[in-house]
Amino acid sequence: MVDERNDQTGAEAGAGAKINRRFLLSSMGIGGAGIALGALGHKAYAQTNQVAALEDQVGFYGEHQSGIVTEAQDRMHTAAFDVQAETRAELIELLKVWTSAIAQMMQGAPVGQTGALDGSYDAPPEDTGEAIGLSASRLSVTVGFGRTLFSKDGKSRFGLEGKLPAALIELPHFRGDMIEEQRSNGDLIVQACADDPQVAVHAIRNLARLAFGTANVRWSQIGFGRTSKTSTVQSTPRNLFGFKDGTNNILAEEAEDLDKHVWVGTGGTDQPWLVGGSYMVTRRIRMHIETWDRSTLGEQENLVGRLKGTGAPLSGGDEFTTPDFAMAGSAGPIIPKDSHMAVVHPSTHGGARMLRRGFNYTDGSDGLGRLDAGLFFIAFMNDVRTHFVPIQQAMSANDAMTEYLRNTSSGLFAIPPGVREGEYLGQGLFEG
Amino acid sequence: MNKIFASSTILTLGALALSGCTDNNAAATSDGSISVVSTAEACKVSSNSADGGTLKFNVKNEGSAVTEFYLLAEDGQRIVGEVENIGPGVSRDLVVMAPAGKYFTACKPGMVGDGIRADFAINEGGDGTEVSADRASLQKTATDQYAAYVKDQTEQLVRGTEKFADAFAAGDEQLAKSLYAPTRMHWERIEPVAESFGDLDPILDAREADLEKGDEFTGWHRAEKDLWAATGKDKMSKAERTKIAEGMVKNTKELYDRTQKLQFTTDQLANGAKSLLDEVATGKVTGEEETFSHTDLWDFQANVEGAKIAYQDLQPLLAESDSALDEQLKKKFAALQKQLDAYRMGDGFVYYQELSDAQVKELASGVDALSEPLSKLTAAVVK
Numbered sequence: 001m002v003d004e005r006n007d008q009t010g011a012e013a014g015a016g017a018k019i020n021r022r023f024l025l026s027s028m029g030i031g032g033a034g035i036a037l038g039a040l041g042h043k044a045y046a047q048t049n050q051v052a053a054l055e056d057q058v059g060f061y062g063e064h065q066s067g068i069v070t071e072a073q074d075r076m077h078t079a080a081f082d083v084q085a086e087t088r089a090e091l092i093e094l095l096k097v098w099t100s101a102i103a104q105m106m107q108g109a110p111v112g113q114t115g116a117l118d119g120s121y122d123a124p125p126e127d128t129g130e131a132i133g134l135s136a137s138r139l140s141v142t143v144g145f146g147r148t149l150f151s152k153d154g155k156s157r158f159g160l161e162g163k164l165p166a167a168l169i170e171l172p173h174f175r176g177d178m179i180e181e182q183r184s185n186g187d188l189i190v191q192a193c194a195d196d197p198q199v200a201v202h203a204i205r206n207l208a209r210l211a212f213g214t215a216n217v218r219w220s221q222i223g224f225g226r227t228s229k230t231s232t233v234q235s236t237p238r239n240l241f242g243f244k245d246g247t248n249n250i251l252a253e254e255a256e257d258l259d260k261h262v263w264v265g266t267g268g269t270d271q272p273w274l275v276g277g278s279y280m281v282t283r284r285i286r287m288h289i290e291t292w293d294r295s296t297l298g299e300q301e302n303l304v305g306r307l308k309g310t311g312a313p314l315s316g317g318d319e320f321t322t323p324d325f326a327m328a329g330s331a332g333p334i335i336p337k338d339s340h341m342a343v344v345h346p347s348t349h350g351g352a353r354m355l356r357r358g359f360n361y362t363d364g365s366d367g368l369g370r371l372d373a374g375l376f377f378i379a380f381m382n383d384v385r386t387h388f389v390p391i392q393q394a395m396s397a398n399d400a401m402t403e404y405l406r407n408t409s410s411g412l413f414a415i416p417p418g419v420r421e422g423e424y425l426g427q428g429l430f431e432g
Numbered sequence: 433m434n435k436i437f438a439s440s441t442i443l444t445l446g447a448l449a450l451s452g453c454t455d456n457n458a459a460a461t462s463d464g465s466i467s468v469v470s471t472a473e474a475c476k477v478s479s480n481s482a483d484g485g486t487l488k489f490n491v492k493n494e495g496s497a498v499t500e501f502y503l504l505a506e507d508g509q510r511i512v513g514e515v516e517n518i519g520p521g522v523s524r525d526l527v528v529m530a531p532a533g534k535y536f537t538a539c540k541p542g543m544v545g546d547g548i549r550a551d552f553a554i555n556e557g558g559d560g561t562e563v564s565a566d567r568a569s570l571q572k573t574a575t576d577q578y579a580a581y582v583k584d585q586t587e588q589l590v591r592g593t594e595k596f597a598d599a600f601a602a603g604d605e606q607l608a609k610s611l612y613a614p615t616r617m618h619w620e621r622i623e624p625v626a627e628s629f630g631d632l633d634p635i636l637d638a639r640e641a642d643l644e645k646g647d648e649f650t651g652w653h654r655a656e657k658d659l660w661a662a663t664g665k666d667k668m669s670k671a672e673r674t675k676i677a678e679g680m681v682k683n684t685k686e687l688y689d690r691t692q693k694l695q696f697t698t699d700q701l702a703n704g705a706k707s708l709l710d711e712v713a714t715g716k717v718t719g720e721e722e723t724f725s726h727t728d729l730w731d732f733q734a735n736v737e738g739a740k741i742a743y744q745d746l747q748p749l750l751a752e753s754d755s756a757l758d759e760q761l762k763k764k765f766a767a768l769q770k771q772l773d774a775y776r777m778g779d780g781f782v783y784y785q786e787l788s789d790a791q792v793k794e795l796a797s798g799v800d801a802l803s804e805p806l807s808k809l810t811a812a813v814v815k
Contacts, residue, residue: 173641173644173645174644175643288714291710294803295703295706296811299703307522313519314519315519315520316520329543330498330543331517334517367789367793368717369800397644403710
């Protein structure tokens, strides 16, 4: 509970938290925590809590959607939806309802006018309630559109003829892919990230609830730990192979590279509505962690191309030292040509970089005594045709690490730009 | 594709020790290991003698080029133990079992020349371990035996493939089906070796899902699909079958030619055995290898046999360095074989899809029970 550290007593802390969440809902969309709490008249209380509450919040409004350059949170719940409604009006209404609910939840407020507790005693509460007492936990929610939203079975949908971006392709089958269609793609994607898993799940659950009758969940995935850093202030986390992951990621501070590789620019798309947006690739990559765990440290490091301990390239230095792919080893380069790093490094792909934002996952076990665990890969870029596709083709053909991987789901979504107050997510697609 | 045997990825020895040792004076480390610091000009060894038995050198590369470290026999030629590929700033251990005698230590910064050498003596006594006069010759025996096994299996694979290809091309489905699984067993026994040829493996053994758009589907699994395809409409023409059959024979002969020249190292044998059990765990026990014929248990049996051969070749080395692990492996190999024997039928096995979920789970547990100790084999035999 974020408020607790600023309060004198436990009782006040509980009350404060409750007031915070409940009061915020009525000021939704126009104010922040400061206004809401200030209106209570507890000025001193408001000041101390405002800082804590805001530190724990990610801004919803802006040029770009949240959840892309946002400092990677620790937990993730992502869900894809299929739209069952047939009219454009219903789809727009859903996006409006979602926009308002997301804005509320990202401020740590419950969903709707009456939240979890203040509605009619004879009606189900508007908000499901499991986030009562929890802070916003840096919740970010990112919404995008799959190829099938624009057309399906050769038929255009929702009056979106001519609006499909050329780069929103159908991802090809890559070597070794074992894609399960029912946990792949989808008309809509919603990525919820937060530092508290309950907050992320609460977001997806409430958005799914609001969608009933218009759209239903096609698949969903929980990630329990981030595998990328997206800011200079973060340290590099480890994936389930036990190696540092995302050492060379594009960071929020690298504005030039973000424009070059992540954000869709005016000259970079055939669809003006997508300017300021991006593309999101999702891949559920199961790791054969049991056989990996039986491989020698020497093999593991040669598969990755880096030292397991420090994350330094096998050619020496520290984690951030530029790898020397030409340095000779006892038999071939000391960084093996078929190591993961050598195969996917930007230097072998014309400088192409992706903003990776994946999460470790475990989804129980597989019935054979093994954990169903791995990496839910998420990456943002401004064109998969120049970024993800060639890199994944190289990986599936040449990367020795793929022996321990199995791609089980795949998705590509166009992420519209951020919204200003009063707008709804994706508005440019329908009204541009 | 398995890269265990691809030479560029192999470290003869590679236990990384993050000792944090930055002492230029190469002092002996607290665990009794001998510290070595390699630079461009020097090879500082913390001691010029040690007690016989198991020795551990912790080699730190403080130079800017890749280095290697060797323990050489008295003749200055024969390698008793080596660590290759020590990158700048990296520490690696060399663990070696050696009897009393005169030796040389050598660092080889830049991996060229004779290296920077110094005398090294191993005294009698030590930890009481009996060490063979020459573990290197035991290693050579093991790897020679394994090379002979690989030769023999590829010879049989060539002969079997020719027969299969003839029957398949001629449209004798019944004969081709009966030859399919038994012939493939020769491939499966040496799978990590066969797969190390990255150009031949996909054209001989790729499953349909292993291909991307534009790749041609050829080899064993193309024939499998044709033979066991449910309906007649997808059947290949005689000309198409002939092309697949000819490709299989030609490429298997190429595999044969290449394996004749192969030499192996001890760690490759041990890692290869582990890798064969990985193949069982990820492809066979899941029934994904033989999608149409469901002859996964033949492959399963062959993978286990190949792993057992490698283990048996290494057994004299293992018995000396880790007799408990040796005993454990003996038991687990026997236990898994007993499990597999329960599914024998005629000359072969029951088809995978006839197994219940519970039976598959039992087999998977047996595979895990063997795989776990098997993964410890490499470190025990390279000493």
